[in-house]
Amino acid sequence: MTAQPSLVMFAVFVGITLVVTYWAAGQSRTSRGFYAADRRIGGLQNGWAIAGDYVSAATFLGITGLVAFYGFDGFMYSVGWLVAYLAVLFLVAEPLRNTGKYTLADLMSFRLRGRGVRAIAAVSTLTITLFYLIAQMVGVGAIVNLILPRFTDAAAIAGVGVLMLVYVLFGGMLATTWVQIIKAGLLLVTSISLAILAVRHFNFSLGDFFSAAASVSTGAGTSNLLQPGLLFHGPIGAWNLISLGLALVLGTAGLPHILVRFFTVPSAKAARTSVAWAMVLVGVFYLTTSVMGLGAATLVGKDHIGRRMYAGQAIAYIARHPAQQSALDAQLKDKGFIVPKPDSNFAAPLLASQVGGSLLTAFVAAVAFATILAVVAGLTLTASSAFAHDIWFSLVRGGHGDESEHLFVARAAALTVGALAIALSIALRGFNVAFLVGLAFAVAASANVPVILLALSWRRFSRLGAIAGMLAGLISSLALIALSPVVLGDRALFPLENPGIISIPAGFIGAILGTLLARDRESEAMFDQLQVRATTGLGAEV
Amino acid sequence: MDRGIHPRWQSLAAEPEFRSLLRSRRRFVVPATIFFIAYYLALPIAAGFWPKAMSRPVLGPLTIAYCFALSQFVMAWLLLALYLYRARQFDLAAARIRRRETREVLETQ
Numbered sequence: 001m002t003a004q005p006s007l008v009m010f011a012v013f014v015g016i017t018l019v020v021t022y023w024a025a026g027q028s029r030t031s032r033g034f035y036a037a038d039r040r041i042g043g044l045q046n047g048w049a050i051a052g053d054y055v056s057a058a059t060f061l062g063i064t065g066l067v068a069f070y071g072f073d074g075f076m077y078s079v080g081w082l083v084a085y086l087a088v089l090f091l092v093a094e095p096l097r098n099t100g101k102y103t104l105a106d107l108m109s110f111r112l113r114g115r116g117v118r119a120i121a122a123v124s125t126l127t128i129t130l131f132y133l134i135a136q137m138v139g140v141g142a143i144v145n146l147i148l149p150r151f152t153d154a155a156a157i158a159g160v161g162v163l164m165l166v167y168v169l170f171g172g173m174l175a176t177t178w179v180q181i182i183k184a185g186l187l188l189v190t191s192i193s194l195a196i197l198a199v200r201h202f203n204f205s206l207g208d209f210f211s212a213a214a215s216v217s218t219g220a221g222t223s224n225l226l227q228p229g230l231l232f233h234g235p236i237g238a239w240n241l242i243s244l245g246l247a248l249v250l251g252t253a254g255l256p257h258i259l260v261r262f263f264t265v266p267s268a269k270a271a272r273t274s275v276a277w278a279m280v281l282v283g284v285f286y287l288t289t290s291v292m293g294l295g296a297a298t299l300v301g302k303d304h305i306g307r308r309m310y311a312g313q314a315i316a317y318i319a320r321h322p323a324q325q326s327a328l329d330a331q332l333k334d335k336g337f338i339v340p341k342p343d344s345n346f347a348a349p350l351l352a353s354q355v356g357g358s359l360l361t362a363f364v365a366a367v368a369f370a371t372i373l374a375v376v377a378g379l380t381l382t383a384s385s386a387f388a389h390d391i392w393f394s395l396v397r398g399g400h401g402d403e404s405e406h407l408f409v410a411r412a413a414a415l416t417v418g419a420l421a422i423a424l425s426i427a428l429r430g431f432n433v434a435f436l437v438g439l440a441f442a443v444a445a446s447a448n449v450p451v452i453l454l455a456l457s458w459r460r461f462s463r464l465g466a467i468a469g470m471l472a473g474l475i476s477s478l479a480l481i482a483l484s485p486v487v488l489g490d491r492a493l494f495p496l497e498n499p500g501i502i503s504i505p506a507g508f509i510g511a512i513l514g515t516l517l518a519r520d521r522e523s524e525a526m527f528d529q530l531q532v533r534a535t536t537g538l539g540a541e542v
Numbered sequence: 543m544d545r546g547i548h549p550r551w552q553s554l555a556a557e558p559e560f561r562s563l564l565r566s567r568r569r570f571v572v573p574a575t576i577f578f579i580a581y582y583l584a585l586p587i588a589a590g591f592w593p594k595a596m597s598r599p600v601l602g603p604l605t606i607a608y609c610f611a612l613s614q615f616v617m618a619w620l621l622l623a624l625y626l627y628r629a630r631q632f633d634l635a636a637a638r639i640r641r642r643e644t645r646e647v648l649e650t651q
Contacts (some may be wrong), residue, residue, distance in 0.1 A: 238590025
């Protein structure tokens with residue numbers, strides 16, 4: 001129904017971003033340009049780009065849907081993801097800009113010299129970004145159906161992958177940054193318009209709007225959408241909520257694809273300004289998720305959203321043969337697909353069709369597609385810099401090798417990461433991989449954050465401590481997810497869906513125990529230099 | 543850029559001007575971090591363990607839990623504004639140290 005207009009809008013977005021890529025490709029031919037846009041991005045632009053990197057399709061479609069279904073409990077994600085930026089602002093952004101060059105591993109190995117720390121930091125970055133990347137690309141199938149009903153999921157994933165590689169390979173960080181900025185602008189305009197249109201249905205009375213939301217039938221006993229308990233209930237639910245909250249609020253400060261954005265600005269002050277702009281933009285967006293979600297719940301209705309959740313051709317098929325729905329469910333189950341529960345990813349597009357008609361729906365679908373494209377470009381660039389700068393250039397080549405080799409390896413790494421992500425995403429399509437985003441946050445909070453914080457603040461912190469901390473956080477978060485209900489269902493050995501409450505302390509304990517085991521005089525001696533440089537910006541990379 | 547262990551960094555780290563910059567940064571950042579994490583975690587803890595109490599509507603249909611969640615946005619933006627205000631002083635002190643250091647390096651060459 002909405003295929004034509006959204007296809008046109010998406011084509012316009014792709015056209016504009018390709019022009020930007022062509023322009024960016026002419027700007028710089030160095031590895032510093034490829035990784036860090038020559039550190040010439042302004043604070044304001046970088047703030048928009050951070051918002052673009054951060055608000056993925058999973059957030060736009062997912063959170064709106066979670067609020068539509070679970071009200072307050074869904075909104076908890078939005079709150080955690082905004083407050084998380086305070087940790088980035090106070091603890092990480094400025095020291096990172098002052099002491100790092102291209103990657104997160106730079107910050108850690110500034111005083112913790114040697115191959116071990118850098119290698120594990122790079123592995124942790126690659127793990128997090130690859131999980132995140134696959135989670136985004138697998139979601140392409142569900143969205144492409146709104147734009148091009150006749151395309152298969154595999155073709156859509158491959159198309160997104162190739163386009164994203166064009167941005168990264170030819171335009172590097174500069175093109176990727178501008179793609180993020182354009183996309184963040186589109187997304188913010190879309191979500192604010194949807195929120196305003198939803199409230200307009202109640203003659204702009206917020207009181208009436210929330211009253212209507214509170215009276216939506218939730219079918220879950222006594223709670224309404226404005227009360228806690230629809231998604232997380234009982235004692236296990238409470239611990240789930242706390243564990244998730246901990247991972248959300250600390251995870252951002254360890255997300256590699258957000259942190260590398262601070263290398264693109266000229267100074268620590270600009271890094272701070274960019275966090276400030278990002279907090280304003282992301283905060284406004286998250287406020288609108290509440291209105292969009294509750295609006296979808298009141299104006300569209302949960303049952304209607306749920307029925308639209310089928311991925312791929314299933315939607316088109318059910319549209320033609322509505323009576324076949326239960327038979328199709330059984331077939332999907334037989335083939336090993338996870339049958340989508342009445343879930344929520346279509347809340348935002350359906351709200352658009354309810355309040356704005358088919359043209360607005362088309363716009364929302366196109367923006368959601370653009371969002372995936374921009375976020376996967378940022379992730380691929382981050383993964384390729386971890387591979388090329390940390391593993392190849394610093395470890396394999398021992399810091400030697402000329403500029404053209406560096407650039408070649410960086411591009412080859414991007415191509416490899418992109419191809420790998422396309423292949424894995426096509427293999428995993430149809431499976432429910434939403435937990436991968438939660439996993440990425442938990443791994444970031446457990447493996448990266450303890451080591452970043454201790455490296456910046458504890459004189460005695462040692463290489464052994466960093467390695468032990470990263471391994472403890474990485475392994476415990478991966479293992480607990482593997483044993484959790486998300487993976488094992490009813491046979492779960494670990495009761496919580498998010499491992500944060502165990503794996504984040506595990507990361508800290510591993511780092512502290514490893515440090516206390518043996519002294520590391522060289523790393524201790526470097527602490528003064530780290531502190532002076534992190535605080536004053538003396539000797540920062542230009 | 544020399545990234546070895548240079549005596550200059552150690553003497554700089556011991557300087558009163560640098561120590562006072564470090565102290566005033568810490569005096570802001572440490573309590574602010576403890577505060578925001580405590581304020582944030584209070585929300586999932588209260589909503590998780592006392593859902594009944596948090597479900598009472600206080601502002602029209604809005605419940606205590608929802609108002610608390612919205613207050614987190616205000617808290618985050620207020621702390622942001624406060625930090626941006628304080629950071630102007632940190633910037634001035636850091637720039638003073640940077641200017642003096644680069645001058646001394648030039649003179650010794």
